[in-house]
Amino acid sequence: MAQYEAVIGLEVHVELKTNTKIFCNSSTEFGADPNHHVCPVCLGLPGVLPVINKKVVEYAIKAGLALNCKIAPFSKFDRKNYYYPDLPKNYQISQYDLPIAEHGQLEINLDGETKRIGITRVHMEEDAGKLVHQGTISTTPYSLVDYNRTGVPLIEIVSEPDMRSPEEAVAYLEKLKAIIQYTEVSDCKMQEGSLRCDANISVRPVGQVEFGTKTELKNMNSFKALHKAITYEIERQIDVLDEGGQVVQETRTWDEDKGVTLPLRSKEEAHDYRYFPDPDLVPLVISEAWVDEIRASLPELPDERKARFVNEYGLPEYDALVLTSTRELADYFEQCVELFNNPKTVSNWVMGDLARMMNATGREIGAVRIKPAQLAEMLKLLDKGTISGKIAKTVFEEMFNTGKDPGVIVEEKGLVQISDEGKIEKIVSDVIAANPKSVEDYRGGKKQAIGFLVGQVMKATKGKANPGLVNKLLKEKLDS
Numbered sequence: 001m002a003q004y005e006a007v008i009g010l011e012v013h014v015e016l017k018t019n020t021k022i023f024c025n026s027s028t029e030f031g032a033d034p035n036h037h038v039c040p041v042c043l044g045l046p047g048v049l050p051v052i053n054k055k056v057v058e059y060a061i062k063a064g065l066a067l068n069c070k071i072a073p074f075s076k077f078d079r080k081n082y083y084y085p086d087l088p089k090n091y092q093i094s095q096y097d098l099p100i101a102e103h104g105q106l107e108i109n110l111d112g113e114t115k116r117i118g119i120t121r122v123h124m125e126e127d128a129g130k131l132v133h134q135g136t137i138s139t140t141p142y143s144l145v146d147y148n149r150t151g152v153p154l155i156e157i158v159s160e161p162d163m164r165s166p167e168e169a170v171a172y173l174e175k176l177k178a179i180i181q182y183t184e185v186s187d188c189k190m191q192e193g194s195l196r197c198d199a200n201i202s203v204r205p206v207g208q209v210e211f212g213t214k215t216e217l218k219n220m221n222s223f224k225a226l227h228k229a230i231t232y233e234i235e236r237q238i239d240v241l242d243e244g245g246q247v248v249q250e251t252r253t254w255d256e257d258k259g260v261t262l263p264l265r266s267k268e269e270a271h272d273y274r275y276f277p278d279p280d281l282v283p284l285v286i287s288e289a290w291v292d293e294i295r296a297s298l299p300e301l302p303d304e305r306k307a308r309f310v311n312e313y314g315l316p317e318y319d320a321l322v323l324t325s326t327r328e329l330a331d332y333f334e335q336c337v338e339l340f341n342n343p344k345t346v347s348n349w350v351m352g353d354l355a356r357m358m359n360a361t362g363r364e365i366g367a368v369r370i371k372p373a374q375l376a377e378m379l380k381l382l383d384k385g386t387i388s389g390k391i392a393k394t395v396f397e398e399m400f401n402t403g404k405d406p407g408v409i410v411e412e413k414g415l416v417q418i419s420d421e422g423k424i425e426k427i428v429s430d431v432i433a434a435n436p437k438s439v440e441d442y443r444g445g446k447k448q449a450i451g452f453l454v455g456q457v458m459k460a461t462k463g464k465a466n467p468g469l470v471n472k473l474l475k476e477k478l479d480s
C-alpha cells in the first residue's frame with residue numbers, strides 16, 4: 001500500500017480587542033444580554049452606512065507586521081454574499097483580492113527543529129451573529145438569534161499549505177496565538193470564540209508533487225480537538241484512497257462526542273459568494289509613516305524574547321522556548337528573576353512545580369495566586385537555608401492553593417529547617433541505633449544504604465532537617 005503524506009493549511013479567525021465594532025460604535029463587550037449591543041448599522045437596517053473603525057485597521061496592520069507580512073498601501077473592502085439568519089445584511093463585509101497584509105511567515109519549533117510556515121494573507125472582516133438553538137416547537141426545530149457579535153472586528157489569517165502533520169498544525173496555531181497575544185490586539189480565547197480555526201487537509205502519495213483534493217474542517221474549539229480532528233481526517237482520507245475511492249472536496253465538521261468528522265456541505269453545495277467591492281466604503285490608503293509608527297509600537301515578540309532569555313539569563317533553548325510561549329508567563333518569570341537573581345532556579349520552579357500545579361488545576365498563569373514576588377521570597381528562604389528543598393515543595397503547594405506569603409506559611413506550620421547540629425546529631429544517633437541492618441550494610445560496603453538512613457532522619461523531623469547536615473553527620477558516625 002502506498003505511503004501518504006498529509007498537507008495542511010489553516011484559516012484562523014481572531015476577534016480584535018477594540019471597544020467598538022468594525023463599522024459602527026456599538027460595544028464589542030462579550031457576555032452582554034442578547035441583542036443589547038446593536039444599532040441600525042450592525043443590524044443592517046435599510047439606509048445606513050458603515051464607517052471603518054481606525055483602531056481595527058491599526059490592529060490588523062500590527063498583527064500583519066508581527067507575522068512578517070507586507071502591508072498593502074492600497075486595499076479595499078468587498079461584499080461576500082450569502083444568506084444566513086445570523087447575517088442580517090445578507091452579505092459579510094470582508095476583503096477579497098486586495099487584503100491589508102500578505103506574504104508573511106512564522107517559525108514553529110518542534111522536537112528541537114525550526115520550520116517556517118508561510119502566511120498567505122491577513123484580511124479584515126466583520127463577525128456574524130450567533131444562533132442559539134432551542135430545540136423544537138411541536139416537530140419544528142427553532143433557534144434564537146443574538147446580534148451582539150454581528151460587526152465585531154475579525155482578522156482572518158490564512159496560512160500556506162505548509163504543514164505536514166497534526167503536530168505541526170498545533171505548533172503553528174500555538175505560535176500564532178502567542179504572537180497575536182504579545183501584540184495585544186486580541187485575547188485569543190478559544191473557549192470564548194475569539195480565536196477560531198478551520199483546517200484544510202489533503203493527502204498525497206509520498207513523492208508526488210501535486211496536492212491531493214482537500215477537505216475543510218470546522219468546529220474545533222480547542223488545541224486538543226484540532227489535533228484529534230486532523231489525525232482522524234488524515235486517516236479517513238487515506239482509507240478512502242486505499243480502497244480505490246476519491247476524496248470529495250467538501251466542508252466537514254468535527255463531532256467532539258463521536259470523535260469523527262462528518263460531511264457538512266460538498267463543493268456543489270458550496271456558496272457562490274459573488275464578491276464585489278463594497279460601494280459604501282472607500283478604499284484604504286495607508287501611508288508608510290503610519291505603518292512605521294505601528295511597527296515602532298510593536299512589543300518584543302516571542303522569538304526575540306526567547307533569544308534574549310538565552311543570552312541575558314543563560315537559559316537553555318528549551319527553557320527559553322517554554323517560558324516565552326505566552327507573554328504572561330514570560331513576564332512572570334522576569335518579574336521573579338528581578339527579585340531573585342538566579343534565572344535557572346526560577347525557570348526550574350516555573351517550568352516544574354508551577355506548570356505541574358497549573359496543569360493539575362487547569363489554571364492559567366493569570367489566575368495563579370502565587371505572585372512573582374512571593375515565589376522570589378520563597379526561593380530566598382530556600383537559598384538562605386531557612387527551609388529545606390523538600391519543605392519548599394510543601395510551602396509552594398500551600399502558596400498555590402491559598403495565595404499566602406511563604407513566610408507566613410513557614411511560621412504557621414513551623415516549617416523552619418533544623419540546622420542545629422546538636423539536635424540533628426541526637427536524631428541521627430537514634431536512627432543508627434534503630435536500624436542495625438542498614439548500618440551493617442553500609443559498613444559492609446553497600447554505600448547506598450545511607451539513603452535509607454537519611455530518609456529515616458528526614459521522616460523523624462517531618463522533612464525539616466537540613467539534608468546537608470544530615471548527610472554529613474550520618475557519614476561521620478557511620479565511618480567512625
Ligand SMILES: Nc1ncnc2c1ncn2[C@@H]1O[C@H](COP(=O)(O)OP(=O)(O)OP(=O)(O)O)[C@@H](O)[C@H]1O
Pocket residue numbers: 007008009010011158159160161162200201202211212213214216
Ligand atoms: N490541497 C490542499 N491541501 C491542504 N490545504 C490546502 C490545499 N490547498 C489549499 N489549502 C489551504 O486551504 C486554505 C484556503 O483558505 P482560503 O481562505 O484561501 O480559501 P477558502 O477556504 O476557499 O475561503 P473561505 O474563507 O471562504 O473559507 C489555505 O490555508 C491553504 O493553505
Ligand SMILES: [Mg+2]
Pocket residue numbers: 011156158
Ligand atoms: Mg478563508
Ligand SMILES: [Mg+2]
Pocket residue numbers: 011198216
Ligand atoms: Mg475556508
